[in-house]
Amino acid sequence: MDDYAVLSDAELAAVLRQYNIPHGPVVGSTRKLYEKKIFEYETQRRRLSPPNSSAFNFSYRFSDLDSASVDSDMYDLPKKEDALLYQSKGYGDDYYEESYLSTRTYGDPEPVGSSKGFRQPSASLADSDTFHHQSPLPDCYLQVRDDSLFSSEEDSKDRERSGYGRDSAYQNIVHYRPVSNISRSSLGLSYYPTPSSTSPISSSSSSPTSWLTRRAIRPEKQAPGAGLGQDRQVPLWGQLLLFLVFAAFLLFVYYSMQAEDGNPFWTEP
Amino acid sequence: MDHMSPRLRAFLSEPIGEKDVAWVDGISHELAINLVTKGFNKAYILLGQFLLMHKNEAEFQKWLICCCGATESEAQESSHCLKEWCSCFL
Numbered sequence: 001m002d003d004y005a006v007l008s009d010a011e012l013a014a015v016l017r018q019y020n021i022p023h024g025p026v027v028g029s030t031r032k033l034y035e036k037k038i039f040e041y042e043t044q045r046r047r048l049s050p051p052n053s054s055a056f057n058f059s060y061r062f063s064d065l066d067s068a069s070v071d072s073d074m075y076d077l078p079k080k081e082d083a084l085l086y087q088s089k090g091y092g093d094d095y096y097e098e099s100y101l102s103t104r105t106y107g108d109p110e111p112v113g114s115s116k117g118f119r120q121p122s123a124s125l126a127d128s129d130t131f132h133h134q135s136p137l138p139d140c141y142l143q144v145r146d147d148s149l150f151s152s153e154e155d156s157k158d159r160e161r162s163g164y165g166r167d168s169a170y171q172n173i174v175h176y177r178p179v180s181n182i183s184r185s186s187l188g189l190s191y192y193p194t195p196s197s198t199s200p201i202s203s204s205s206s207s208p209t210s211w212l213t214r215r216a217i218r219p220e221k222q223a224p225g226a227g228l229g230q231d232r233q234v235p236l237w238g239q240l241l242l243f244l245v246f247a248a249f250l251l252f253v254y255y256s257m258q259a260e261d262g263n264p265f266w267t268e269p
Numbered sequence: 270m271d272h273m274s275p276r277l278r279a280f281l282s283e284p285i286g287e288k289d290v291a292w293v294d295g296i297s298h299e300l301a302i303n304l305v306t307k308g309f310n311k312a313y314i315l316l317g318q319f320l321l322m323h324k325n326e327a328e329f330q331k332w333l334i335c336c337c338g339a340t341e342s343e344a345q346e347s348s349h350c351l352k353e354w355c356s357c358f359l
Contacts, residue, residue: 024322029307033332231275 004035012038277350280312281357288312295346303337319351326352 004012009026012034016023019041026034232239273281277294290312291301309315322328329351330344339347 022323022325022328024325024328027321029309029318029336030321030332032336033328036335 004038273353274346277346277353280350281353284358285313285316285354290315293347294350295343295348297340297343300337300339300343303339307337309337315347316351316354319348319355324352324355 004015007015009031012031013023013026015038016026016034019038021034021037021041023034023037024030234242274294276292280288280292280294288311289301290296290304290309291298293312293315296304296315304310304315309318318332319329322332326345326348329348330341333339333344333347334341
């Protein structure tokens with residue numbers, strides 16, 4: 001399962017799409033879930049069919065190696081998903097190179113295209129730039145993805161090691177927002193307006209202190225309020241008791257008043 | 270409208286604003302701490318995560334269980350809560 005950590009987010013998304021696993025954007029927070037999903041899918045598939053030959057893998061890798069001048073040890077891991085990706089589409093290095101130019105032949109041109117650009121963050125972006133010019137995909141789209149995913153790819157790797165920091169999670173979501181808008185998912189468009197629409201509403205909500213006080217009460221109330229309604233300050237039996245005491249007091253006053261026939265005021269001669 | 274827990278009703282009765290993640294129905298105290306350490310300190314961030322998963326309750330539950338250490342019932346309640354919120358306000 002750790003093999004998937006070397007895949008960039010775009011590559012992970014490509015694999016998910018290839019396996020027809022319904023998924024959302026691969027962000028720092030969702031990455032672990034999708035890695036796990038791919039792992040489960042692959043273990044399930046391995047049980048059904050024998051593993052594909054990895055020889056095709058290396059031909060694909062070395063073509064990329066030549067063009068992107070990447071470290072070869074990064075690609076020594078036999079990636080079955082990539083083998084399947086290019087096996088179904090065609091064979092050979094030439095086809096791989098061709099595929100960047102004729103993206104129509106691919107079902108998913110975007111991740112393949114950007115996967116080349118993101119394969120090695122240390123490699124110059126010039127390679128991906130030349131690729132941009134060749135592909136029919138809009139340059140601005142790839143540029144945006146390039147810039148955003150390039151920085152967030154490293155972020156996602158750091159995040160995997162050190163746990164999810166709030167800033168990086170925010171940054172990643174912010175970076176992926178323009179990507180998700182352009183991606184095929186129509187729901188991506190709704191992501192961005194939603195948080196912005198709630199922010200003006202927050203100014204009209206009650207003051208922060210009331211939330212804080214309520215938050216302080218809430219966790220404490222969980223234990224003592226167990227078994228009873230969570231909204232009660234005084235327990236139910238206490239309320240009934242108080243009610244009976246008050247009723248008894250009122251009855252006492254009523255009957256004591258009834259006994260007096262005359263003037264309630266003391267008339268002291 | 271089926272019977273809602275008071276917490277769910279409170280969550281749905283007003284804008285999500287700057288509520289802490291503990292306000293979401295189904296989020297226990299321990300789960301809230303886990304989420305806050307992961308950076309999900311506000312309810313709208315968790316909502317964002319829910320939206321990232323295409324408002325798919327099952328996916329969101331899986332994520333909550335696997336990545337945040339929630340129980341099944343917690344995941345179900347919180348995904349239901351966020352789904353209801355989305356149907357009311359989105």
